[in-house]
Amino acid sequence: MTMVRWMQSSVLTAMALATVVGFAQQPVVEHAQVTVRSAEHGLAAELEIAKHVGSPVWVGWSIPVQGGFSSGWDTDHPVMLEGESRYSDGDHKQSKRFDHSFILLRVAGGSVEKLRVEQPDRQLDAGGLQFVWLNGVAPEDSVRTLAAMAKKDSAKKLRDSLVFAVSIHETPVATEALAELASDSNELEVREKAAFWLANQRGAEGFKVIQRLAQKDEDAQFREKLTFDLTLVKDxxxxxxxxxxxxxxxxxxxxxxxxxxxxxxxxxxxxxxxxxxxxxxxxxxxxxxxxxxxxxxxxxxxxxxxxxxxxxxxxxxxxxxxxxxxxxxxxxxxxxxxxxxxxxxxx
Structure with a gap:
């Protein structure tokens, strides 16, 4: 499939100053060239195509989340994906919780540069960039793709965001992926971040992984970090x-x-x-x-x-x-x- 066909498939709007589209579990996006596609070829394949578009593009999809996701704050104003927000903290109001969230990746220069997790009721402003929405992304595919990215030599902020995004998925595969990221085959910083979210987000199954690591892992520096993680376990x-x-x-x-x-x-x-x-x-x-x-x-x-x-x-x-x-x-x-x-x- 060519890049041209990828960008032209299911085009809903051309670039406009205030273009807005919205369907079930799909974000409302303005100031964007919006394309909606089916992720029938798999998420990794779709992201690989996005890396060769030639200009920055946002790629997003919906995931089910466990326990109800909240960003911790809310506002009626759009989320500015590009640049600084025009709104102050005084515009924030009490956040709501949702059973699904949006994963948004900024792809530019042949690589993923940024990840955002956004609430599904938030309106997005893409700053005039291309915005590709992927329908039909399986939660398991989302987890495995994000976890694979986290294992690579990513910038720390992006890598930490990837591990967090894995942790909030409502699927047992997320616990398995975090357990693998916490294993001794990965760098210490990746392991520590994965263990933190195992304890904080993955309940009883996450605790079992932390307990096994605390008892059997050979890295004392890592075990020392696990002592704090155990204080986060609620179940x-x-x-x-x-x-x-x-x-x-x-x-x-x-x-x-x-x-x-x-x-x-x-x-x-x-x-x-x-x-x-x-x-x-x-x-x-x-x-x-x-x-x-x-x-x-x-x-x-x-x-x-x-x-x-x-x-x-x-x-x-x-x-x-x-x-x-x-x-x-x-x-x-x-x-x-x-x-x-x-x-x-x-x-």
Whole structure:
């Protein structure tokens, strides 16, 4: 199929100052040369043709999204795909949520330059460029195409946008694609971004992937990042906390154990106090024992002071006891001041 036929097929409008088209699950677009096509040859093939058009072109399609997508803000004004928006933050209103969204790619110079995810009720302004809308893009095809692009040497901002776009698809293939992106066959930055969205967007199945990586991945720097990701898991949150506690006790890397301590205190609060106190007593690494004391200091009062006083009174390591005393000195709990006063009065 030639580029000319590709651009001429199903042309709805020629370029006009205020051209507007709109059908079910198709955006309203103004200031554009709009073409509507069927993606019967597959999304990758359509994008490859777009790369050879010779001038910048926006290519878009609709995807089903899980959990309801929202950009976080909304406005009655058009989305400016080219250039800066003419409207201020004061024009924004409360955002709505939708069961589908638009993926928009700017293709120019033989490559994809930019990705946008837009709400389906937003009017788009293409700035006079060609705009190709693809009907019939299968969610699985969309996921695999975007994931393949993310694995390439893309600019960081584009790559991060690609991984996010994969994560919001309402299809199990999205979880599989993110799991593959999080595997050790990819660069660390790609892996970290994929793991973040597995935890944040993919529910129980995403957690299973994160848990497996936390237990078996050999890269300590990556496992350290997973400790934060586990705090984002909402389904099942209790299992995520259990995994954090396991990492704090059992991970082979002291740095990972330290980070797990901090995040388990943030996520678990009072229920992990005993685990942190045990680590302050028994972890083989002094820095990890000291970090456990810091994690205890991050608990809400009065629990933080209760635990720190116990560590300062009973821990067998003088370095750890000194650390507990230091953090008690930062506390506003009257019991902390009372304990420190008695400590100073001892002969």
């Amino acid at each position: 099942p949150a209790s299992a995520a906390l259990t995994e954090l506690i396991r990492m704090a006790h059992q991970d082979s890397s002291p740095q990972v154990r330290k980070q797990a301590q901090f995040w388990m205190a943030t996520k678990g609060g009072k229920q992990v106090a005993g685990d942190l106190r045990e680590q302050a007593e028994n972890d083989p690494n002094e820095q990890v024992r000291k970090q456990a004391v810091f994690a205890l200091s991050q608990l809400q009062e009065p629990e933080a002071s209760t635990q720190l006083i116990q560590v300062a009174s009973t821990n067998k390591d003088p370095v750890v006891r000194k650390q507990a005393v230091f953090w008690l000195g930062q506390s506003h709990d009257p019991r902390a001041l009372e304990y420190l006063t008695k400590l100073l009065q001892q002969p």
